[in-house]
Amino acid sequence: MGIRTVEEYKESLRDGRRVYISGEKVNDITAHPILGITCNTIGAGYELAASNDPEIRDLFVAKHPETGEPINRLFVTPKTVEDLQNRTKIIQRAIELTGGLPFGKDIGTDCLNAAFVVAGQMGKKEYQENATNFLEHLRKNDLHTCGAVSCVKGDRSKEPAKQKHPDYYLRVVDKNKDGIIVKGAKIHITSAPAANEIIVVPTRQMRENEAEYAVSFAIPANTEGVTFICRGGRGAWSDREFHADHPVRELTEAMIVFDNVFVPWDRVFMCGEWQYSMLLAYTFATFHRFTAISYKVPSVEVLAGCAVAMAKYNGLEKVGHIREKLAAIAAYVETLRALTNAAAREPVMYGEIAVPNPLIANMAKLHFASKYHEILELVQDISGGIIATSPDKRDWDNPDIHGYLEHYLGGSDRYTTLERMHMIHETMRQACSHESAFHEVTTVHAEGSMAAQNMMILAESPLDRYEKLAKAAAGIISREEAF
Numbered sequence: 001m002g003i004r005t006v007e008e009y010k011e012s013l014r015d016g017r018r019v020y021i022s023g024e025k026v027n028d029i030t031a032h033p034i035l036g037i038t039c040n041t042i043g044a045g046y047e048l049a050a051s052n053d054p055e056i057r058d059l060f061v062a063k064h065p066e067t068g069e070p071i072n073r074l075f076v077t078p079k080t081v082e083d084l085q086n087r088t089k090i091i092q093r094a095i096e097l098t099g100g101l102p103f104g105k106d107i108g109t110d111c112l113n114a115a116f117v118v119a120g121q122m123g124k125k126e127y128q129e130n131a132t133n134f135l136e137h138l139r140k141n142d143l144h145t146c147g148a149v150s151c152v153k154g155d156r157s158k159e160p161a162k163q164k165h166p167d168y169y170l171r172v173v174d175k176n177k178d179g180i181i182v183k184g185a186k187i188h189i190t191s192a193p194a195a196n197e198i199i200v201v202p203t204r205q206m207r208e209n210e211a212e213y214a215v216s217f218a219i220p221a222n223t224e225g226v227t228f229i230c231r232g233g234r235g236a237w238s239d240r241e242f243h244a245d246h247p248v249r250e251l252t253e254a255m256i257v258f259d260n261v262f263v264p265w266d267r268v269f270m271c272g273e274w275q276y277s278m279l280l281a282y283t284f285a286t287f288h289r290f291t292a293i294s295y296k297v298p299s300v301e302v303l304a305g306c307a308v309a310m311a312k313y314n315g316l317e318k319v320g321h322i323r324e325k326l327a328a329i330a331a332y333v334e335t336l337r338a339l340t341n342a343a344a345r346e347p348v349m350y351g352e353i354a355v356p357n358p359l360i361a362n363m364a365k366l367h368f369a370s371k372y373h374e375i376l377e378l379v380q381d382i383s384g385g386i387i388a389t390s391p392d393k394r395d396w397d398n399p400d401i402h403g404y405l406e407h408y409l410g411g412s413d414r415y416t417t418l419e420r421m422h423m424i425h426e427t428m429r430q431a432c433s434h435e436s437a438f439h440e441v442t443t444v445h446a447e448g449s450m451a452a453q454n455m456m457i458l459a460e461s462p463l464d465r466y467e468k469l470a471k472a473a474a475g476i477i478s479r480e481e482a483f
């Protein structure tokens with residue numbers, strides 16, 4: 001098959017999977033008002049791969065390295081700087097072209113690429129074969145995957161084996177000649193209800209007494225014992241909003257419960273090798289933070305654009321303090337872009353596989369997360385209180401009061417009041433809404449908390465070199481010893 005149509009993708013989701021949202025069991029997620037938006041958002045990625053425009057198709061579709069058949073380019077295991085740069089391009093162009101993130105293959109391949117690295121390091125042929133065969137299955141059937149890494153974790157101060165009950169971290173409860181049985185729950189999993197395959201990776205390093213938690217595998221979403229419990233989303237545009245013609249784009253996260261789920265051996269990438277759990281979690285985090293910074297660039301560009309446009313609509317773009325704030329916003333966006341590009345340009349090689357530079361990828365993600373709220377404050381400041389109190393589209397459409405809005409809500413005379421209303425409402429969505437609050441939390445937590453990035457920055461930075469240089473400067477050691 002290689003490249004599927006949107007309809008083929010949607011049809012594949014009508015497979016008896018067990019999905020709940022707001023207490024309701026959903027039989028056909030493609031027809032659900034919230035989950036349907038997730039399916040369409042991912043579907044937009046399938047449309048790009050099937051595009052007749054050769055420029056778009058060439059970016060999203062690659063040749064299978066052995067057979068030459070068309071495959072989605074995200075299924076190319078990165079081996080070169082160019083492969084990594086292509087991942088960034090695909091993610092950013094998909095957002096530009098569809099208005100959303102068709103996050104259908106990115107995180108799954110982040111997991112699988114990490115599984116390849118670790119299988120190679122373990123030297124276990126069976127895991128290498130399993131990962132290779134699974135990748136071929138994804139390529140051939142053009143499947144949407146989700147990456148299930150975050151466990152529910154219970155009491156954060158306690159290790160997996162010391163929790164009140166043993167299932168706060170997903171674990172192997174039984175094994176037989178055919179496969180393993182797993183139990184536990186993964187949480188916050190992006191686009192999970194609309195995935196074909198769930199790829200599971202341990203959420204953290206496991207110790208010797210936690211070997212049953214060192215487990216990684218992939219299973220179809222309709223496997224018996226798997227239940228998705230989804231968050232409610234925003235739904236389609238309402239008639240209160242000024243909005244663009246394009247549809248709402250959103251991805252729903254879900255908690256995935258694994259209630260004694262059977263996984264055949266040929267779908268297992270790790271089972272008990274606790275010594276390698278750190279490498280798997282760490283390599284996944286590096287790949288995934290690289291994916292994250294790639295998609296954060298276009299999202300903060302829109303936020304920055306709101307600040308630029310609102311300054312103009314308000315007639316303030318030449319005012320000193322506004323220009324300083326715009327400079328700070330631009331520096332934030334461009335630092336993120338520069339770090340993202342640098343992470344691809346300086347990969348770390350594991351055998352043939354190019355892993356994005358872990359130090360730079362973590363610095364980029366930390367830069368994005370730690371400064372986002374500051375930047376949001378600047379956008380709110382520049383835009384004015386109108387992004388909190390604006391009348392809505394229904395007011396605009398009511399002839400009794402339309403004239404007042406048209407007359408009083410204008411700004412700079414270079415723009416119409418309607419243009420200003422559209423920009424006010426876009427800025428509201430970006431900086432003063434339920435959606436923007438969701439994004440603030442996502443900024444802090446998705447792809448790991450800031451403490452996780454700091455840990456990896458410390459692990460990857462040349463602290464010894466810094467120390468030696470300072471000791472040489474202080475005359476404690478000689479310059480020769482320092483270098």
Ligand SMILES: Cc1cc2nc3c(=O)[nH]c(=O)nc-3n(C[C@H](O)[C@H](O)[C@H](O)COP(=O)(O)OP(=O)(O)OC[C@H]3O[C@@H](n4cnc5c(N)ncnc54)[C@H](O)[C@@H]3O)c2cc1C
Nearest residue numbers: 147148149150156157188189190442445446447448449451
């Ligand atoms: C919108 C969204 C989408 C996401 N998508 C995915 C996805 O697709 N797949 C996936 O696997 N995950 C996903 N995540 C999960 C994300 O990776 C986690 O939210 C993140 O790792 C933080 O974990 P947590 O939410 O359990 O918070 P916690 O771990 O509870 O963290 C809260 C705070 O406690 C600190 N903390 C936690 N444990 C300790 C400790 N032992 N010692 C010291 N400090 C500690 C943290 O650093 C943080 O400051 C998503 C999250 C969001 C918000």
